[in-house]
Amino acid sequence: MGDDSTRQRALRQVEQLRVRPRVVLxxxxxxxxxxxxxxxxxxxxxxxxxAPIALTSAQCPTDIAQGEIDGCVTTLQQLLxxxxxxxxxxxxxxxxxxxxxxxxxxxxxxxxxxxxxPNTKASxxxxxxxxxxPIALTSAKCPTDISQGETDGCVTELQQLLxxxxxxxxxxxxxxxxxxxxxxxxxxxxxxxxxxxxxPSTKAALNGANTxxxxxxxxxxxxxxxxxxxxxxGDAEPGWGGGRIQYVWGGGHRGxxxxxxxxxxxxxxxxxxxxxxxxxxxxxxxxxxVYDLAYGQDVLGSGNTDRQLxxxxxxxxxxxxxxxFFGTDTTHTEHVGVYIGxxxxxxxxxxxxxxxTNTIAAGGHLLGYYRY
Numbered sequence: 001m002g003d004d005s006t007r008q009r010a011l012r013q014v015e016q017l018r019v020r021p022r023v024v025l026x027x028x029x030x031x032x033x034x035x036x037x038x039x040x041x042x043x044x045x046x047x048x049x050x051a052p053i054a055l056t057s058a059q060c061p062t063d064i065a066q067g068e069i070d071g072c073v074t075t076l077q078q079l080l081x082x083x084x085x086x087x088x089x090x091x092x093x094x095x096x097x098x099x100x101x102x103x104x105x106x107x108x109x110x111x112x113x114x115x116x117x118p119n120t121k122a123s124x125x126x127x128x129x130x131x132x133x134p135i136a137l138t139s140a141k142c143p144t145d146i147s148q149g150e151t152d153g154c155v156t157e158l159q160q161l162l163x164x165x166x167x168x169x170x171x172x173x174x175x176x177x178x179x180x181x182x183x184x185x186x187x188x189x190x191x192x193x194x195x196x197x198x199x200p201s202t203k204a205a206l207n208g209a210n211t212x213x214x215x216x217x218x219x220x221x222x223x224x225x226x227x228x229x230x231x232x233x234g235d236a237e238p239g240w241g242g243g244r245i246q247y248v249w250g251g252g253h254r255g256x257x258x259x260x261x262x263x264x265x266x267x268x269x270x271x272x273x274x275x276x277x278x279x280x281x282x283x284x285x286x287x288x289x290v291y292d293l294a295y296g297q298d299v300l301g302s303g304n305t306d307r308q309l310x311x312x313x314x315x316x317x318x319x320x321x322x323x324x325f326f327g328t329d330t331t332h333t334e335h336v337g338v339y340i341g342x343x344x345x346x347x348x349x350x351x352x353x354x355x356x357t358n359t360i361a362a363g364g365h366l367l368g369y370y371r372y
Contacts, residue, residue, distance in 0.1 A: 049091045055116070063116065069091055069092045071091060076101075080101065085100035085103070101116055109269075134301055135156070136300075137158060137161075137206065141154070144199065144200065146198040148179070149175060158198055158206070159172070159173070162182045165186055167185070207298065223294035225340050228290050232356060239257075244355070245280055245286075245354060245355045247353050248261070248279065248280030249263060249271070249351065250265075251281040251282050251285050253303075257285075257302075259280055259281055262278065262282065264276070283335050286347060288302065305327070306332070306333050319339075322371050323370050323371075324345050324368075325368060326363040329367070343361070345360055
């Protein structure tokens with residue numbers, strides 16, 4: 001009896017040893033399946049980042065901050081990665097994205113708060129997108145007929161002008177289908193041939209006149225000086241209720257001439273970096289507005305000093321009302337002022353000042369005097 005019991009126990013132990021390998025194999029199979037599922041889930045999660053949304057889209061909040069999970073963050077992470085952030089693009093504004101935003105802000109002279117507001121958005125967009133500098137539609141640099149497919153500063157100017165009539169275009173210098181439609185709509189609304197081609201008649205209408213501006217003469221030049229002096233004194237002008245006008249980098253470059261908000265992009269010391277709502281003029285914005293008031297139309301356009309100089313002719317003997325340009329050379333200008341005689345100019349000088357009178361010498365390296 002004892003021998004049988006011992007034998008049975010031995011047989012059971014042997015059977016258990018036979019079963020255990022099968023159990024281990026089953027367990028291994030189960031673990032492998034679980035790992036496969038986990039990897040698949042991880043892969044799916046990584047691939048499921050929200051679709052990118054442009055930071056300037058109305059779908060994105062004014063301030064994008066930690067904790068947000070959406071396509072705005074996807075775009076933000078993609079843009080930061082072009083600057084070496086090395087983020088995993090998942091649309092989740094977590095600690096790593098916060099650090100990357102702060103690093104970017106610090107490197108670009110922005111307020112380091114980790115919040116992606118208007119200035120940080122503008123900087124990121126500017127760093128990755130280059131829009132051609134506007135060129136006046138009447139310039140010899142623009143073709144007689146501007147049409148779909150063209151990409152240059154002439155189209156940039158065209159889009160800005162169309163936007164002053166409510167087109168709502170993205171200004172990128174690319175004459176695509178949306179610009180084509182906007183041109184046809186404008187032509188139809190203004191009694192022009194609606195062919196989508198921006199020829200002389202459409203250019204003239206967009207520039208606000210059917211005839212070219214009057215040539216510069218004593219009367220026009222006197223008006224330029226008079227308006228410059230009135231603005232310096234804080235007098236009210238069309239579109240401006242009166243008061244001294246401060247220097248704001250990028251101010252005066254909207255679709256319509258006159259004081260406007262500026263930008264932080266290109267000048268880390270700009271008032272717009274700390275106060276995006278600040279309204280004022282920079283030097284070329286001031287010159288543009290004065291000439292618009294004197295001529296009755298936006299003859300200089302919304303471009304910078306390089307663009308303005310390219311539209312003008314040098315004069316050996318300046319008259320009050322001419323523009324004084326400063327810089328390294330004619331394609332690298334830095335400042336402009338309205339010459340008023342006796343070695344003086346009225347200008348929007350720099351951040352922290354209002355429109356004021358300075359000596360010509362204060363402008364830096366004088367390139368010369370120019371007349372429209």
